[in-house]
Amino acid sequence: MTIRRAALAGALALTRAELADMFQYRVVLFLYSLWEVVHPIVYLAVWGAIAGEGEVGGLRLSDFAAYYLTFMLVSHVTAAIEIYTFGPMIQQGQLSPHLLRPMHPVWVAAARNISYKSVSMLLLIPVWIGLVIILRPSFTVTPGSVALFLVALVVAALLSFLVGTTFALLAFWTTRSFSFWEIWIGLTFLLGGQVAPVELLPGFVQNLATALPMRYTLGFPIEVLLNRLDAGELALGFAIQFAWLIAAALVVRAVWRAGIRQYSAVGA
Amino acid sequence: MRILRIVSAFLRAAILKETAYRAELVGNLFRSVINIGVAVGGLAVVFSHTSELSGWRLEQAMVLLGVYYLVQGIVQTALSPSLNEVVEEVHKGTFDYVLLKPVPSLLLSSTRRFVVWHVADVMLGGAIIAIGLIRLEAQITFGVAAIFIGVMIGGVAIVFSIWLALTTLVFWFVRVENITMIFQLFFDTGRYPVEIYPFWLRQLLTFVFPVAFITTVPAQTITGREPLVAIWLAPLIGVVALLAAARFWRIGLSRYTSASS
Numbered sequence: 374m375t376i377r378r379a380a381l382a383g384a385l386a387l388t389r390a391e392l393a394d395m396f397q398y399r400v401v402l403f404l405y406s407l408w409e410v411v412h413p414i415v416y417l418a419v420w421g422a423i424a425g426e427g428e429v430g431g432l433r434l435s436d437f438a439a440y441y442l443t444f445m446l447v448s449h450v451t452a453a454i455e456i457y458t459f460g461p462m463i464q465q466g467q468l469s470p471h472l473l474r475p476m477h478p479v480w481v482a483a484a485r486n487i488s489y490k491s492v493s494m495l496l497l498i499p500v501w502i503g504l505v506i507i508l509r510p511s512f513t514v515t516p517g518s519v520a521l522f523l524v525a526l527v528v529a530a531l532l533s534f535l536v537g538t539t540f541a542l543l544a545f546w547t548t549r550s551f552s553f554w555e556i557w558i559g560l561t562f563l564l565g566g567q568v569a570p571v572e573l574l575p576g577f578v579q580n581l582a583t584a585l586p587m588r589y590t591l592g593f594p595i596e597v598l599l600n601r602l603d604a605g606e607l608a609l610g611f612a613i614q615f616a617w618l619i620a621a622a623l624v625v626r627a628v629w630r631a632g633i634r635q636y637s638a639v640g641a
Numbered sequence: 642m643r644i645l646r647i648v649s650a651f652l653r654a655a656i657l658k659e660t661a662y663r664a665e666l667v668g669n670l671f672r673s674v675i676n677i678g679v680a681v682g683g684l685a686v687v688f689s690h691t692s693e694l695s696g697w698r699l700e701q702a703m704v705l706l707g708v709y710y711l712v713q714g715i716v717q718t719a720l721s722p723s724l725n726e727v728v729e730e731v732h733k734g735t736f737d738y739v740l741l742k743p744v745p746s747l748l749l750s751s752t753r754r755f756v757v758w759h760v761a762d763v764m765l766g767g768a769i770i771a772i773g774l775i776r777l778e779a780q781i782t783f784g785v786a787a788i789f790i791g792v793m794i795g796g797v798a799i800v801f802s803i804w805l806a807l808t809t810l811v812f813w814f815v816r817v818e819n820i821t822m823i824f825q826l827f828f829d830t831g832r833y834p835v836e837i838y839p840f841w842l843r844q845l846l847t848f849v850f851p852v853a854f855i856t857t858v859p860a861q862t863i864t865g866r867e868p869l870v871a872i873w874l875a876p877l878i879g880v881v882a883l884l885a886a887a888r889f890w891r892i893g894l895s896r897y898t899s900a901s902s
Contacts, residue, residue, distance in 0.1 A: 404822045411826050415833060422837035423691045430690065555672055559679035568683040575689050 383476045384484065391488040399496065402489070406497040409449050410504070413441040416568060417508070430573045436599075438510035440570055443595045445501060448567075449494060451530045451590050453537025456554045458485045460541040464548065468636070479538060479629070486534060513600050521607070522598035528614050533590040535621035542625070545632030560585070566592020572601060586621070589614040647744060648752045655755035662758070669761040673710070677765050680706055680832065695836035696866070700777045702834065705860035707769030708793070709832050712855055714762025715797055716804070721821065722754035724808045728818055731811045734899045747890050751805065770863075777864060789863040791876055796855040798879030800824075802886035803850070809886070812893035831856035854878055 395402065420437045423429050432440070459482040462468045471478040540557060543550035562568055564578070565587035574582055582588050593610055596602050602610060659665070684706065688699040697705070727750045730736040739749050774781065807820045827850045830838070835846050835853040847853040854875045862872055 401819045404819055404826070407826055408822070411829055415830055418837045418839070418842070419687055419694065419833055421839075422695045423687070549668060552668060552672055556675055559675050562679055563682050563686070569686050573690065574686060578686075 380476045380480075383474070384480045387480060387484040388487055391484045392491065395488045395492045399492070402493040403496045406449065406493045407500070409452070409497070410445055410500060412567070413444045413448070414504075417441040420569070432570070432573070433511075435509060435511035436513075438508040439512045439599055440595060442501070442505060442508065442510050443512075443598055444566070444591075445497070445504075447526060447529070447594050448591060449497060450490060450526060451533040451594075452490070453533045453540075453590075454486060454489060455482050455534065455537035455541040456551060458482055458489075458541075459538060460544040460550055463542070463544040463632075463636070472633075479625075482538060482541070483534065514598060515600060518598055518600050522594055525594040525597045525611070525614065528618055529590050529594050532586065532614070532618045532621055535618070535625050536586065536590065539621065539625050539628055542628045542632050545628075545636055557587075561587040561591060564588060565590060566595060570601070571596065583609075584613070586617040589617055644748060647748070651752055652755055656757055659757050665758045666761065669758045670765075673714075673761040673765045677706075677710055677769060680710075681769070695834055697834050697836070698777075700773045701860065701864040701866060703773035703776075704770050704864050705834060705856055706832060707766045707771075707773060708796075708860050709856045710762050710766030710769065711793075712766075712796060712800060713828075714759055714764075714766055716800060717759035717762065718757060719755055720751070720801055720804050722756045723751050724804055725821070726750075726754060727808055728811045728820075731897065732815060732818075736897065737899055740897075746894060747805075747887060751801070774863065779863070779865060781863065785863060785865075788872060789859060792854075792859045792862050792872060795876035795879030796859055798876075799851055799854055799882050800828075802879075802882035805886040806889050809890050809893040812896045827852055828855070834860070851878060851882075 417437055417440075420429060420432070421434050424432065424434050424437065427433075428436075459479075462471070462478075462481075468478060471481055536557065540550055540554045543553060564571070564574070564582040564585055566582075571579060571582045571588055571592045582592075589610075593614060597607065597610070681703065684699060684702055687694060688702070692698065694702060727736065727739075730739065740746055742749055803824055804821060807817075807824060810820055811817050827846070830842075830846060831852040835843055835857045838846060843853075858872065858875050860866075
């Protein structure tokens with residue numbers, strides 16, 4: 374029990390240190406957050422141009438505005454940055470000192486993830502509020518949907534973190550883990566609810582998107598919040614999301630064990 | 642003539658250096674295929690709900706996407722490697738060595754490095770343009786092709802000017818490693834025709850940060866669409882932007898004080 378508590382204290386201390394470190398890079402973080410604003414605006418403009426005064430697949434312009442404004446926050450909370458933070462640590466041999474600490478190195482990645490998001494979220498919020506005023510979204514939100522949304526969001530963030538860590542861990546074997554990551558990013562763009570809300574994808578692609586994990590790191594929480602799903606779809610969605618979370622956790626564990634066994638730091 | 646010789650020497654050196662990393666071309670080609678495939682897939686999703694997007698048909702939007710990747714490839718091959726190095730060198734103070742060479746500093750700073758493998762984007766961008774044009778059954782006369790090339794050159798000149806101006810800020814604020822992200826931020830809006838954006842954003846993207854002239858206008862000229870603005874404006878803006886950026890570079894340069902002074 375005391376070991377557990379020590380690990381927790383260690384994780385907290387790590388997060389505090391990472392947070393202090395992050396605050397040095399306010400300007401860069403602000404630019405990164407703007408990035409997450411631009412892409413949703415492009416697709417909001419695309420669907421807005423098609424919908425005009427009417428609607429596309431039951432969605433009006435103000436619905437698209439609500440969708441993509443929520444998208445900005447959700448994509449920020451669930452963004453996986455491990456390929457940039459954890460991957461290079463393995464490649465450059467900086468993992469070694471962390472292996473000597475009495476806690477799992479994945480905590481380093483988690484601490485950096487959380488501190489990055491907390492700091493850049495503070496910078497993003499004012500921009501976001503400005504956009505809400507300009508774009509006049511119609512948030513079709515109920516107390517129940519907010520509660521379910523928070524659950525879906527936390528699971529999405531965890532799932533995304535585990536997926537990001539898996540791809541970062543590929544650095545144990547290859548220097549090209551980034552190429553694999555780009556495939557994942559591409560699939561998330563198409564099937565995760567970025568180019569269009571999943572409900573607007575053509576028939577069989579929509580089924581694919583429902584089964585694959587990408588939607589559950591991004592689009593699903595948005596659909597939950599905006600009440601776009603009926604009871605059956607909600608239950609199915611949560612079931613699939615939790616299933617992928619468990620699967621991802623098992624994969625990370627297996628990949629870590631296999632990777633660490635053949636890890637040798639640079640120069641060894 | 643001398644300038645041409647210098648640039649071709651840099652190019653030769655870059656090719657020699659990079660043939661050591663041949664697998665890089667395969668890697669980049671693979672990434673470009675994925676990126677462009679995903680982007681075309683996105684267009685397919687959008688056009689499954691409409692036959693035209695602000696007056697653009699699927700094939701025309703494909704040509705525009707091709708222009709986007711073509712320019713992106715040129716930036717990554719020829720612009721960003723050299724100019725990013727300037728930021729690095731000013732930071733360290735080794736920019737002195739650039740100034741000491743008997744070649745205009747701007748020329749040297751903007752043509753020293755080429756990352757030839759990013760040509761993959763240029764090739765695939767060209768392929769997408771060709772596919773779009775064939776599916777449009779467009780009649781490309783010699784005149785139209787010439788105008789298209791002129792407008793493209795104007796667009797690339799605008800890109801270069803913006804990139805150079807952002808880089809020049811290094812002489813005031815030393816730590817600007819990520820400043821060129823601002824370019825990418827705006828440039829990403831150029832994957833779709835500028836007409837889709839609301840009025841204020843369209844004005845911003847046409848006159849303040851002229852992404853419209855980089856992707857929309859070239860795609861318009863070659864797909865025979867009603868021009869957004871007079872076409873001769875594109876090369877003109879290109880020239881004005883180049884002159885302004887070069888002037889700004891000189892002002893910035895006069896503030897350079899090396900690293901330890």
